[in-house]
Amino acid sequence: MTARWEAVIGIEVHVELATDSKMFCGCAVEFGSEPNTNVCPVCLGLPGALPVPNRKAIEWIMAIGLALNCQVSHKSVFHRKNYFYADLPKNYQISQYDIPVCHDGYLDLPNDGESVRVGIERAHMEEDTGKSTHVGDGGRIHAAKSTLLDFNRSGVPLVEIVSKPDIRTATQARAYAQELRAIVLELGVSDARLEEGSMRFDANVSIRPEGSDVLGTKVEIKNMNSFRSLERAIDYEIQRQIEATGSDSDVIQETRHWDEEAGVTHSMRTKEGSSDYRYFIEPDLVPMIMDETWVATIRNKLPELPAQRRERYLGQGLDESSAGVLSDSPAMLRSLYDETVSLGADTRATANWLTGEVTAWLRKTGTEPADLRLEPVHLQELITIVDEGVVSSSAAKEVLEGILSGEGSARVVAERRDLIQISDSSALAEVIGHVLEEHPDAVASYQEGEQKVVGFLVGQVMRATQGKADPKLANEMLREALGGS
Amino acid sequence: MAIDIDIAHVARLARLGLTDEELEGYKSQLADILEHAARVQSLEGDPHPGSAHPLGFDNAFRDDERRPSLDREEVLSQAPEAMDGFFVAPPALETE
Numbered sequence: 186m187t188a189r190w191e192a193v194i195g196i197e198v199h200v201e202l203a204t205d206s207k208m209f210c211g212c213a214v215e216f217g218s219e220p221n222t223n224v225c226p227v228c229l230g231l232p233g234a235l236p237v238p239n240r241k242a243i244e245w246i247m248a249i250g251l252a253l254n255c256q257v258s259h260k261s262v263f264h265r266k267n268y269f270y271a272d273l274p275k276n277y278q279i280s281q282y283d284i285p286v287c288h289d290g291y292l293d294l295p296n297d298g299e300s301v302r303v304g305i306e307r308a309h310m311e312e313d314t315g316k317s318t319h320v321g322d323g324g325r326i327h328a329a330k331s332t333l334l335d336f337n338r339s340g341v342p343l344v345e346i347v348s349k350p351d352i353r354t355a356t357q358a359r360a361y362a363q364e365l366r367a368i369v370l371e372l373g374v375s376d377a378r379l380e381e382g383s384m385r386f387d388a389n390v391s392i393r394p395e396g397s398d399v400l401g402t403k404v405e406i407k408n409m410n411s412f413r414s415l416e417r418a419i420d421y422e423i424q425r426q427i428e429a430t431g432s433d434s435d436v437i438q439e440t441r442h443w444d445e446e447a448g449v450t451h452s453m454r455t456k457e458g459s460s461d462y463r464y465f466i467e468p469d470l471v472p473m474i475m476d477e478t479w480v481a482t483i484r485n486k487l488p489e490l491p492a493q494r495r496e497r498y499l500g501q502g503l504d505e506s507s508a509g510v511l512s513d514s515p516a517m518l519r520s521l522y523d524e525t526v527s528l529g530a531d532t533r534a535t536a537n538w539l540t541g542e543v544t545a546w547l548r549k550t551g552t553e554p555a556d557l558r559l560e561p562v563h564l565q566e567l568i569t570i571v572d573e574g575v576v577s578s579s580a581a582k583e584v585l586e587g588i589l590s591g592e593g594s595a596r597v598v599a600e601r602r603d604l605i606q607i608s609d610s611s612a613l614a615e616v617i618g619h620v621l622e623e624h625p626d627a628v629a630s631y632q633e634g635e636q637k638v639v640g641f642l643v644g645q646v647m648r649a650t651q652g653k654a655d656p657k658l659a660n661e662m663l664r665e666a667l668g669g670s
Numbered sequence: 671m672a673i674d675i676d677i678a679h680v681a682r683l684a685r686l687g688l689t690d691e692e693l694e695g696y697k698s699q700l701a702d703i704l705e706h707a708a709r710v711q712s713l714e715g716d717p718h719p720g721s722a723h724p725l726g727f728d729n730a731f732r733d734d735e736r737r738p739s740l741d742r743e744e745v746l747s748q749a750p751e752a753m754d755g756f757f758v759a760p761p762a763l764e765t766e
């Protein structure tokens with residue numbers, strides 16, 4: 186009997202907010218500073234220091250929650266989460282427990298045929314910990330190891346977003362994480378750099394017989410530092426659980442560590458009782474009241490979110506793939522799209538140019554999108570002259586290069602670079618006359634019914650004009666000259 | 671009413687190394703405290719409705735503005751051990 190299994194996956198995402206100052210003190214939030222230079226009594230947990238919450242961080246988590254269709258709690262409080270670890274100087278983390286700032290939302294994944302809605306359990310506010318580096322002194326006999334601590338990250342505002350276990354595949358998990366990243370980037374509340382750790386994810390994975398509604402034993406996987414590793418780790422873990430189920434090594438509830446190089450998850454032996462955090466209300470902080478007026482102010486300031494933008498592009502006639510690609514493109518290219526389209530240019534052509542040739546040019550020349558100098562009117566003109574057959578589509582790429590190098594408008598570049606197609610029938614007629622004279626054999630074959638020699642003759646016309654003839658017009662005129670049909 | 675306390679677990683959570691004798695002593699003291707709390711909780715007609723905070727105000731925030739941090743040398747001079755700008759701590763233990 187081959188049982189079919191389905192995976193039940195929930196994702197926890199941590200997002201560091203890019204505020205100027207930390208969550209509870211005025212130290213700078215900065216990546217890559219010299220160790221322990223952005224520290225003060227509050228974020229070092231010195232006795233007597235009192236935390237004061239950063240209003241902007243609270244507004245930003247509200248924005249994140251609203252973008253994820255969450256309810257914002259009317260009243261919310263901070264709790265202390267108690268545990269001992271060297272990177273946590275107070276021996277507790279200020280976090281939230283039963284009354285998070287945001288709860289009960291959802292995120293619709295960009296639909297790939299079928300649409301997937303992932304519930305959001307909660308988004309709560311907390312502070313990041315310091316950073317510990319474990320070093321071993323290789324030279325010594327007893328390999329005395331120690332931990333180096335940098336508290337620059339201690340107290341950086343951190344939002345934890347917990348999904349409901351609505352995800353079924355590793356691919357969906359990846360799509361969820363990517364969509365979440367696109368949203369926080371759009372909101373401008375975080376750098377969301379995976380490689381710097383300003384966005385991190387953990388996944389809870391279990392399996393159950395397909396169609397069942399029981400929950401299997403849940404395994405938490407950590408240490409995925411890229412979207413690709415998130416997807417790989419989940420795929421691996423699903424397979425491992427399917428193989429372990431029913432065997433001697435049944436799935437146990439545990440935390441496993443993803444090993445990117447080996448492509449496997451390892452059990453992390455964690456100490457018993459470590460999950461006994463003894464949450465209690467943080468007595469140093471007063472409750473937060475997020476009244477309707479405040480929530481409405483935040484809601485009104487929300488930008489157009491990726492999903493809304495894709496929807497708008499689809500409504501403008503783009504297909505799903507180009508709507509997705511354009512939506513993920515840098516803001517500079519998106520606003521160029523909007524401006525060019527508002528001049529009346531065809532939406533599909535505009536999107537194709539921007540996500541295709543323009544993006545390729547940026548990459549090739551190493552230009553930052555923000556430094557791109559492209560007038561919407563020039564792009565519109567380029568699209569028009571391609572459409573009118575003034576330049577061929579291959580010559581148009583060269584025209585674009587000229588425009589981007591500052592040589593002027595599309596028509597000016599086309600003329601200067603001698604790229605204008607010969608669409609003038611009298612000019613072409615002369616060329617065609619020569620070609621027919623030079624190839625009497627082809628003419629004869631045509632008259633014997635060999636239609637395909639026309640292609641050869643068009644090629645000769647293109648050659649004689651260095652590619653500048655309008656091939657469509659040349660084809661028509663050749664057939665006419667050869668005697669109709 | 672008897673309140674059952676796993677005093678060894680409580681001590682472990684607080685990283686306290688206590689002798690059996692001390693454990694017994696603290697167990698009975700902690701039980702007294704919990705029983706007192708239970709008595710207070712059972713009072714009827716509580717004039718103070720449950721609140722998250724005794725101060726009776728809310729929304730104490732600060733603007734997102736930077737303030738000077740401490741001097742690193744001074745900070746590290748308070749630590750038992752420091753190296754290259756880092757605090758040095760004993761190795762983190764994976765298991766107890």
Ligand SMILES: [Zn+2]
Binds near residue numbers: 210211212226228
């Ligand atoms: Zn600080």
